[in-house]
Amino acid sequence: MPMPAETDTTSPKYLRDKYAIVGVGETTYTRGSGITTRALGTWAVRNAIEDAGLKASDVDGMLSYQSGDSTFSTFIAGDLGLRLNFYMDVFGGGSSTEALVGMAIGLMEAGMCKAVVIFRAMNGFSQVRIGGTGARAAAPVSGDALHMRAYGWQSAGQMFAPTFMRHMYDYGTRPEQVATVKAIHSEHASNNPKAFYKKRFTVDEVLASRIICKPLHLLDCCVETDNATAVVVTSAERAKDCRHPRALIRGVVGRCSKPRTDMHYQTGPISTVAGHYAKDILWPTPGSARRTSTSPAPTTPSPSPPCCSSRITASARRARVATTSPTAPCGWAAGDPTTPAAAISARATRTG
């Protein structure tokens, strides 16, 4: 495919189309897997390697991320008989999957690995809930958390709610526009036989569901499930020998942040989120390269809605396809604030 004219191919970030995702592995999305995260991860990694048409001996790198809620690469590799040339389990959440895809590319570019499998395994409903319910919610409030959890401010939804609200105040973003994100996600889910919830919701139904923390309604919040997923990344050349057509990686960004990641609301407009900075990495152009190098803080914030953030909701986490998508994942941010539904659902299809 020809490159856009404005693409800066001199950028050191330019590894476009040199690596590919060749296998995807999943477990069933449940509420109550009945097995350990080690078993979930083993299934997902095995499924991904099989999906790629590779053997255990073909995979020599493993990456994963977690927040003290999962197993480690060493166990999964051991259980499947993989001998690794590199493995790393990193701490955190957010856009870690994308970050690890980038790391996998770096590992292979450095000659350290030939094929890297990335997994995430969690009993996100039956064991550790992202929202922090159960034991985590009742845990003592220590140290820096006194500036947050002491105010009943701890879940992702609660942490980013003021960002949404200020975006509404600054740009006139309407509740129905925010609700459109869920409506479109539910449309995608209705087309996905693996989805835990397949029911479609309208914008009105989202707005009619009960408020969790303004502006987020019940249906705006993520669905917590038990499951594991894995992908295999290898070079575009090696990918030619794999089972499926290559999904070439055109650009990647993950764990990009705005200044003061820990207290994001302390710097810049609070409605300018990580996506504002991520776009210049994902679509490097001469113009954006100059902007990045000379002006870290924009003086005129672009009206990118919070849905572009890499950290808003788990449903956004699962829906993000920027690493392999040839089009912008969020056309709303690209300049038309009036038609988010059309932008987000541009490639949605339904045949039945």
Next chain:
Amino acid sequence: MGIQATYLGMPLQLDDLDVENLAFFKHCAAHNFHLQKCAKCGLLRYPPTTACPWCMSPKSDWVPVDAKGAVHSYTEVHHAIQPAFKAHTPYLILVVDLDTQKGKPTQHEALRVVGNLTTADGQLAPPGIVRKVGIGTRVRMVFSDAGPGLAIPQWTIDEGAKQPDKPWRYPQE
């Protein structure tokens, strides 16, 4: 030993190694609001940190700060997650722009200090007051005592200030 206290039934802890937070909350316990002022660039910062997030200098002095400002943004929590807050919904979490240092170091920055909306005596505000507050509401700091040596900074409506005619509230109400 550090400091241990209980607030709304929640155990709060600060250990001896956490020197910046210990200093911050020691002032709060005396119902004084102090922040670190960078010895190099002169900017105040919140919350407490070891180095200046604007110039990286590790040197700072604790100085008293006039704790008044306007609500920059907020959320109104109807479904509490932490057990301590279940009996207090809906409660407001406020992100407040202090008047002090507003617009520095750039026009988009301010000292944004978090707190709940409380009554003047530091009790979480009842629903009737929660409904009155939005972006632009003028607030002043009060403290919720959590025990010996520890109090939590909070925000209450500044009765003496000129209030906006209609603070911005979430539209779907």
